[in-house]
Amino acid sequence: MTFDRIAGRRAAAPWLLLSIVSSNPLALQAADAQESPGPPKDVQAERLERLERRNEELERRLGVVEGRSPARPQEAGDSEDPGPAPEEEETGMGIHRGSLRVAFQLFGDVGFMYNSKPEDEGNTAFAFGSMDLFVTAQMGDHFRVLSETVWEGEGDEIELEQERLYASYQWSDFLYAKAGVEHLFVTRWNRLYHHGRWLETSVERPHLTRFEDDEGFMPVHFAGVEVGGRWRSPAGLVEYAGVISNGRGPTPEDRQRLRDLNDAKAVGAWLGFQPARVAGLHVAGSVYFDEIPGDDSIPGREHHIRELIASGSAMYRRHNFHLVGEAVWLQNREAFSNRGYEHVSAYLQVAYQVDLVTPFARLDYSDMENGDPYFMPSGTDVDRWEQIFGARYDFITQAALKLEVGFGKVEDSGTGEREWVVTLRSQLAWYF
Amino acid sequence: MGRHTALTTGLVLLMGCKGVSVARRAFAWALLLPVFGLLGAESGGSPKPVHVAIIVNAKNGTTDVTLKQLRLIFTLEQQFWPKSGRILLIQRSSRTLAGQAVLKGVYSMTEDQLRKHWVQKLFSGEIPAIPAVVRETDAAILSTKKNEAAITAVIAGELPEGVRALVVDGKKPGEEGYPLVWMEESS
Numbered sequence: 001m002t003f004d005r006i007a008g009r010r011a012a013a014p015w016l017l018l019s020i021v022s023s024n025p026l027a028l029q030a031a032d033a034q035e036s037p038g039p040p041k042d043v044q045a046e047r048l049e050r051l052e053r054r055n056e057e058l059e060r061r062l063g064v065v066e067g068r069s070p071a072r073p074q075e076a077g078d079s080e081d082p083g084p085a086p087e088e089e090e091t092g093m094g095i096h097r098g099s100l101r102v103a104f105q106l107f108g109d110v111g112f113m114y115n116s117k118p119e120d121e122g123n124t125a126f127a128f129g130s131m132d133l134f135v136t137a138q139m140g141d142h143f144r145v146l147s148e149t150v151w152e153g154e155g156d157e158i159e160l161e162q163e164r165l166y167a168s169y170q171w172s173d174f175l176y177a178k179a180g181v182e183h184l185f186v187t188r189w190n191r192l193y194h195h196g197r198w199l200e201t202s203v204e205r206p207h208l209t210r211f212e213d214d215e216g217f218m219p220v221h222f223a224g225v226e227v228g229g230r231w232r233s234p235a236g237l238v239e240y241a242g243v244i245s246n247g248r249g250p251t252p253e254d255r256q257r258l259r260d261l262n263d264a265k266a267v268g269a270w271l272g273f274q275p276a277r278v279a280g281l282h283v284a285g286s287v288y289f290d291e292i293p294g295d296d297s298i299p300g301r302e303h304h305i306r307e308l309i310a311s312g313s314a315m316y317r318r319h320n321f322h323l324v325g326e327a328v329w330l331q332n333r334e335a336f337s338n339r340g341y342e343h344v345s346a347y348l349q350v351a352y353q354v355d356l357v358t359p360f361a362r363l364d365y366s367d368m369e370n371g372d373p374y375f376m377p378s379g380t381d382v383d384r385w386e387q388i389f390g391a392r393y394d395f396i397t398q399a400a401l402k403l404e405v406g407f408g409k410v411e412d413s414g415t416g417e418r419e420w421v422v423t424l425r426s427q428l429a430w431y432f
Numbered sequence: 433m434g435r436h437t438a439l440t441t442g443l444v445l446l447m448g449c450k451g452v453s454v455a456r457r458a459f460a461w462a463l464l465l466p467v468f469g470l471l472g473a474e475s476g477g478s479p480k481p482v483h484v485a486i487i488v489n490a491k492n493g494t495t496d497v498t499l500k501q502l503r504l505i506f507t508l509e510q511q512f513w514p515k516s517g518r519i520l521l522i523q524r525s526s527r528t529l530a531g532q533a534v535l536k537g538v539y540s541m542t543e544d545q546l547r548k549h550w551v552q553k554l555f556s557g558e559i560p561a562i563p564a565v566v567r568e569t570d571a572a573i574l575s576t577k578k579n580e581a582a583i584t585a586v587i588a589g590e591l592p593e594g595v596r597a598l599v600v601d602g603k604k605p606g607e608e609g610y611p612l613v614w615m616e617e618s619s
């Protein structure tokens with residue numbers, strides 16, 4: 001062995017050791033622990049102080065999460081600043097004080113529309129859309145109030161409507177009760193989206209889900225009491241609800257929110273199911289019965305009408321795919337003649353989200369029997385079918401631009417002839 | 433320096449040059465070893481599984497859940513514990529590993545889809561408020577420790593007194609077959 005080789009090995013040994021140690025952090029820490037006698041006392045005190053400060057900060061943030069006012073000594077001042085909240089990506093606005101939690105949200109939309117067969121207006125129009133102020137407040141674990149107030153166009157006027165206002169008490173998952181004005185469960189769409197246009201994929205609502213003052217033929221609102229709950233069975237989640245309410249007024253637009261013209265109350269029951277085996281699927285069905293009061297001022301409407309509605313819905317939402325469909329059967333039986341009028345309406349909408357864009361398509365169909373004394377005066381007994389193709393573009397988290405083209409046939413309420421109608425609708429909808 | 437470049441250089445040094453002495457080869461190894469170590473640590477090699485624990489307050493009577501039940505709780509389809517009152521869901525930020533794991537493994541939603549889900553739930557009157565989002569693990573654990581009805585997700589590890597991890601689908605975090613596993617590299 002030459003001197004050169006021996007010297008080379010001697011030179012390489014510390015490098016090897018250094019490389020092994022430096023590539024193994026644990027070894028370094030161990031070495032550090034063995035060699036270091038420990039931090040001096042002033043460093044320990046500083047570290048302890050830092051930890052205490054951090055603990056205080058976490059406690060303060062915890063107070064905000066749990067809705068408690070941050071603990072602070074009386075003599076520390078009277079600042080109302082709750083400190084930095086741990087919440088981020090906050091949606092909507094809210095107040096959180098003790099057991100009171102209030103949440104506000106504002107939905108709005110504006111739009112443009114083209115209609116090839118307008119009734120009393122031009123073919124094209126820009127529109128205000130609507131503005132929806134939503135407030136909900138939870139007091140304690142069980143009691144809650146909710147209000148939804150909407151500004152929307154009626155003709156060329158902008159009107160204010162109190163769409164929902166109720167108080168509810170929830171004992172557990174199994175049982176809740178709510179009293180006031182709420183959307184009826186006979187249409188799934190309305191229970192999901194209410195008046196928030198941003199939540200809806202499309203610009204226009206399906207025919208059977210339209211509101212009473214917007215060519216709708218279904219009861220959408222009720223004033224009364226609803227009791228319901230949900231039960232987790234081995235087969236899936238079962239949801240149930242029952243309602244007793246004032247029912248509808250003499251015309252389909254009359255919601256009877258403030259009074260009831262007869263003592264017969266409307267009753268309904270709803271059952272929903274989310275099977276455990278098929279994630280994302282929700283199916284539901286309902287029945288609803290009402291006795292609609294007569295109206296002497298409308299010829300042919302002197303006697304009350306018994307209304308029976310049966311509806312079913314299916315919704316499947318998984319990853320980017322969304323399918324929703326509903327069908328209703330409605331019968332109005334005129335009490336004096338015992339003549340019944342049957343109406344059927346259904347829609348199926350499918351959407352698939354690709355990044356920020358959601359293309360969608362919908363088939364909307366209504367077969368309304370002519371001569372129904374309840375629908376005829378308002379012209380809501382017209383047959384129609386429409387196909388819609390469109391896309392929704394969520395260009396930012398809280399706003400979406402929607403565009404849809406619809407074509408189909410609508411029955412003329414005067415002549416009874418079916419005419420082709422082409423529509424183009426666009427909408428800019430947002431919430432915050 | 434790319435990983436392949438370093439590897440090639442190492443191989444050249446070790447095998448390619450016949451005239452290089454053993455000492456110099458060892459010296460070259462000594463230089464390259466930490467480089468390999470650092471590169472290995474940076475790239476992560478194969479994806480590293482990270483178990484995400486679902487933690488509740490120690491006084492909470494619920495000890496084990498199925499993944500399906502967990503989905504009901506995290507979407508607030510189930511809003512009450514059997515014995516501990518209204519569920520306080522503490523969401524984790526999607527910028528945390530636990531938040532990402534819950535988003536994929538429990539919600540099966542994107543961040544925007546989840547936000548829409550909460551707005552819809554709130555608007556339907558089903559929930560009193562959109563659950564708070566917490567980024568810091570310490571704050572999430574502390575909040576769970578202080579509130580009997582709280583539930584949140586954290587990276588599995590040693591937990592302080594006052595909280596415990598739920599058994600999901602019969603498995604504890606760290607056990608083989610535990611369903612809430614996030615591959616760190618895939619993030």
